[in-house]
Amino acid sequence: MTAIHQKGQKVIALNGDEAVAYAVKQCDVDVVAAYPITPQTIIVEKFSEYVHDGEVDTEFICTESEHSALTCCLTAAAVGARTFTATASAGLALMHEILYVTSGCRAPVVMAVANRALSAPINIHCDHSDSMAERDSGWIQLYAENSQEAYDSIIQAFRIAEHLEILLPTLVGLDGFFLSHTLENVAVLPDETVRNFVKQRQFPLVENHDGKMVPFKLDPENPITIGPLDLQDYYFEHKRQQEEGMQKAPEIIRKIHDEFAERSGRTYGNGLVETYGLDDAELVTVCLGSTAGTVKTVVDQLRAKGVKAGLLRIRAFRPLPVQDIVEALRNAKAIAVMDRSCSFGGYGGPVFHEIRHALYDSNLHPPTVDYIYGLGGRDMPQHMIQRIYQDLEKIRITGKIQHPVQFIGLRE
Amino acid sequence: MSSEWKFTAKEIAERTDLFMSGHRACAGCAPATVHRLVLKAIRGPTIATNSTGCMEVTSTIYPFTAWKIPWIHTAFETAAANASGIETALKVLKRKDRIEHEHVDVIAFGGDGGTFDIGIQALSGAVERGHDFLYVLYDNEAYMNTGIQRSGGTPLGAWTTTSPAGRRIPGKPQLKKPIADIMVAHEMPYVATASPAFWTDLLRKVRRGLEVDGPAFLHVIAPCPRGWRSDPSKSIAISRLAVETCTFPLWEATDGEYSLSAPSKVMALRPERKKTVTEYLKMQGRFRHLFKPEFEHVIGRIQETVNKRWHKLLGKCNIS
Ligand SMILES: Cc1ncc(C[n+]2csc(CCOP(=O)(O)OP(=O)(O)O)c2C)c(N)n1
Ligand code: SF4
Ligand SMILES: [Mg+2]
Numbered sequence: 001m002t003a004i005h006q007k008g009q010k011v012i013a014l015n016g017d018e019a020v021a022y023a024v025k026q027c028d029v030d031v032v033a034a035y036p037i038t039p040q041t042i043i044v045e046k047f048s049e050y051v052h053d054g055e056v057d058t059e060f061i062c063t064e065s066e067h068s069a070l071t072c073c074l075t076a077a078a079v080g081a082r083t084f085t086a087t088a089s090a091g092l093a094l095m096h097e098i099l100y101v102t103s104g105c106r107a108p109v110v111m112a113v114a115n116r117a118l119s120a121p122i123n124i125h126c127d128h129s130d131s132m133a134e135r136d137s138g139w140i141q142l143y144a145e146n147s148q149e150a151y152d153s154i155i156q157a158f159r160i161a162e163h164l165e166i167l168l169p170t171l172v173g174l175d176g177f178f179l180s181h182t183l184e185n186v187a188v189l190p191d192e193t194v195r196n197f198v199k200q201r202q203f204p205l206v207e208n209h210d211g212k213m214v215p216f217k218l219d220p221e222n223p224i225t226i227g228p229l230d231l232q233d234y235y236f237e238h239k240r241q242q243e244e245g246m247q248k249a250p251e252i253i254r255k256i257h258d259e260f261a262e263r264s265g266r267t268y269g270n271g272l273v274e275t276y277g278l279d280d281a282e283l284v285t286v287c288l289g290s291t292a293g294t295v296k297t298v299v300d301q302l303r304a305k306g307v308k309a310g311l312l313r314i315r316a317f318r319p320l321p322v323q324d325i326v327e328a329l330r331n332a333k334a335i336a337v338m339d340r341s342c343s344f345g346g347y348g349g350p351v352f353h354e355i356r357h358a359l360y361d362s363n364l365h366p367p368t369v370d371y372i373y374g375l376g377g378r379d380m381p382q383h384m385i386q387r388i389y390q391d392l393e394k395i396r397i398t399g400k401i402q403h404p405v406q407f408i409g410l411r412e
Numbered sequence: 413m414s415s416e417w418k419f420t421a422k423e424i425a426e427r428t429d430l431f432m433s434g435h436r437a438c439a440g441c442a443p444a445t446v447h448r449l450v451l452k453a454i455r456g457p458t459i460a461t462n463s464t465g466c467m468e469v470t471s472t473i474y475p476f477t478a479w480k481i482p483w484i485h486t487a488f489e490t491a492a493a494n495a496s497g498i499e500t501a502l503k504v505l506k507r508k509d510r511i512e513h514e515h516v517d518v519i520a521f522g523g524d525g526g527t528f529d530i531g532i533q534a535l536s537g538a539v540e541r542g543h544d545f546l547y548v549l550y551d552n553e554a555y556m557n558t559g560i561q562r563s564g565g566t567p568l569g570a571w572t573t574t575s576p577a578g579r580r581i582p583g584k585p586q587l588k589k590p591i592a593d594i595m596v597a598h599e600m601p602y603v604a605t606a607s608p609a610f611w612t613d614l615l616r617k618v619r620r621g622l623e624v625d626g627p628a629f630l631h632v633i634a635p636c637p638r639g640w641r642s643d644p645s646k647s648i649a650i651s652r653l654a655v656e657t658c659t660f661p662l663w664e665a666t667d668g669e670y671s672l673s674a675p676s677k678v679m680a681l682r683p684e685r686k687k688t689v690t691e692y693l694k695m696q697g698r699f700r701h702l703f704k705p706e707f708e709h710v711i712g713r714i715q716e717t718v719n720k721r722w723h724k725l726l727g728k729c730n731i732s
Binding site (some may be wrong): 030031033057059061062063064065067068071072073074075077078079080081083093097098101105124200218219220221223224225226227228229230231233234396 | 540
């Protein structure tokens with residue numbers, strides 16, 4: 001608390017959506033284009049109030065679809081604006097086509113996703129099916145554990161997306177309802193501090209058709225063509241450049257996280273992954289999002305009983321911080337990955353794919369299993385997490401895996 | 413009322429081309445002519461955007477571009493959303509003193525596929541929200557970029573690869589969607605139709621569309637020799653016949669008030685000048701099958717439809 005007061009912060013009760021809207025309000029955003037969908041709607045409602053009450057100098061485009069919302073953000077960003085949108089579930093799925101166009105055009109749009117299940121059957125509650133389905137779309141993906149982190153991450157996201165070495169759209173996931181609709185004490189920075197932190201957008205220089213170096217934006221003074229037809233002879237190089245932006249991102253995400261921490265006093269691991277009790281942990285779970293909060297409680301309980309339990313929370317899922325993951329899991333004797341989405345027909349969920357895959361190159365191959373949990377908002381209570389650690393203990397002792405991939409917390 | 417803007421042919425010829433030669437459109441491509449003409453009429457700094465289609469594809473093959481003004485493409489159904497984002501960004505950045513230009517115009521180009529069909533939602537939304545931009549529909553009456561498939565803008569009876577001239581069904585069984593009237597129904601400030609054959613009228617309408625506050629929509633007929641199976645040297649002649657047969661009448665609607673434009677007014681005042689649709693159809697291979705005895709009745713239906721729509725238009729223009 002002292003840290004908070006030292007930095008001139010104030011603590012207010014906000015749910016996750018409101019925390020996001022509050023952050024956006026402070027970031028000198030030029031254009032917000034969005035379309036309502038539960039559990040994101042509070043963000044657009046709240047932001048509309050800011051606009052209508054004259055609290056922000058932002059144009060809010062209330063579009064006729066998410067597809068257009070993201071498109072508006074993309075082209076507004078191409079003109080030089082700082083842009084933001086928010087969505088969930090079906091809305092993100094509807095944006096799918098434009099997600100790729102946005103990253104391909106190197107438009108640094110920031111988006112909040114209040115994670116929600118995909119239809120059918122229709123369900124408004126939390127899981128990660130929506131953003132996991134977009135993991136290959138060229139967007140940076142950060143997942144928040146609580147509303148405070150959602151607030152902090154949105155502010156950092158503008159710096160990350162707009163960084164000249166990155167220039168990639170950035171998504172911040174917050175768990176639908178668990179975070180989006182749950183009141184929490186959120187410490188907010190003074191407007192000034194945030195504004196100084198995010199700064200104004202800068203533009204890299206690119207070569208135009210007259211061989212002149214011009215800012216990369218739609219500017220009548222220096223015309224350039226963005227989003228052309230790009231065939232066998234150049235497309236591949238452009239995609240490679242996108243991946244290079246991604247590869248540079250972990251280091252920059254970390255630095256921006258640290259820089260923000262100096263102002264806020266808050267850290268989330270190293271900005272890419274957060275470890276909890278991992279130093280000497282033998283039984284480790286890996287998860288992302290709000291579940292980490294419950295896992296931490298369970299880890300504390302187990303630690304009190306002398307069980308060497310630990311948690312690795314992935315904050316940056318894209319780009320995947322491979323080195324940090326391998327490093328964090330170096331001493332693990334048994335690992336349980338928790339996936340809040342299903343890769344139907346695949347071998348486990350998307351987080352499992354990545355974690356086991358990352359471990360393959362390390363000399364250690366601790367037994368690693370996957371639990372698919374919480375689809376459609378199904379609760380993940382402490383006793384279920386305890387069961388996972390019990391399973392891990394068995395695996396540690398016997399060295400045998402009975403079920404590499406299983407569902408947990410449902411009728412079977 | 414179209415623009416007061418005065419110009420001579422010489423002045424227009426001398427204006428720098430902003431849609432330049434070197435693009436890869438086919439010989440006789442009227443859509444390319446339309447793009448060039450539209451940019452001849454701009455009044456200052458302008459940003460353009462296209463939906464996916466022939467004109468986007470042929471004008472921007474990386475690392476080349478035919479565009480001398482800032483230009484962006486995102487997707488097929490997004491031309492109007494592109495314009496919405498651009499216009500909004502310009503507005504707010506101007507307000508925040510982050511761009512120098514006093515004003516920047518925004519033009520969105522969409523093909524018939526990108527406008528009548530897949531892009532109509534984004535277009536309707538953008539117009540309802542009142543963004544200040546000009547939407548130019550270059551209508552070559554089919555999805556040409558993907559190899560001539562029917563669209564909501566393809567006329568009755570026309571052959572396309574998805575409305576083939578079959579033994580039983582002779583081309584497209586449905587009528588062309590009255591898109592410009594649908595736009596007028598949005599109660600937008602300015603809607604007009606144009607033909608590259610009447611280029612001064614077209615230029616003035618472009619200028620008017622840019623001058624009005626709020627959204628403007630310009631529907632331009634644009635023959636495609638590839639898809640229409642027509643002589644590449646006859647694209648302008650065909651766009652003239654489209655008007656002279658009243659298949660594609662020229663009009664404008666300012667705040668919902670329709671008025672006929674000069675080239676079509678002639679047809680209204682001197683009905684004997686109105687040519688039959690046959691003259692128009694016979695220049696285009698896409699209608700060839702209709703000249704077989706078993707399908708001639710379709711030509712009759714086309715003529716009836718043209719007459720019906722023409723009279724309806726005369727009524728809207730208060731000409732009886
Ligand atoms: C979502 C989507 N569906 C389909 C396509 C394939 N496609 C590209 S251009 C095009 C047709 C374009 O037709 P139109 O708008 O009339 O322009 P034209 O090529 O005739 O100039 C189609 C179907 C696409 N690019 N995107
Ligand atoms: S196919 Fe038609 S519209 Fe496309 S470039 Fe050729 S003539 Fe022009
Ligand atoms: Mg077409």
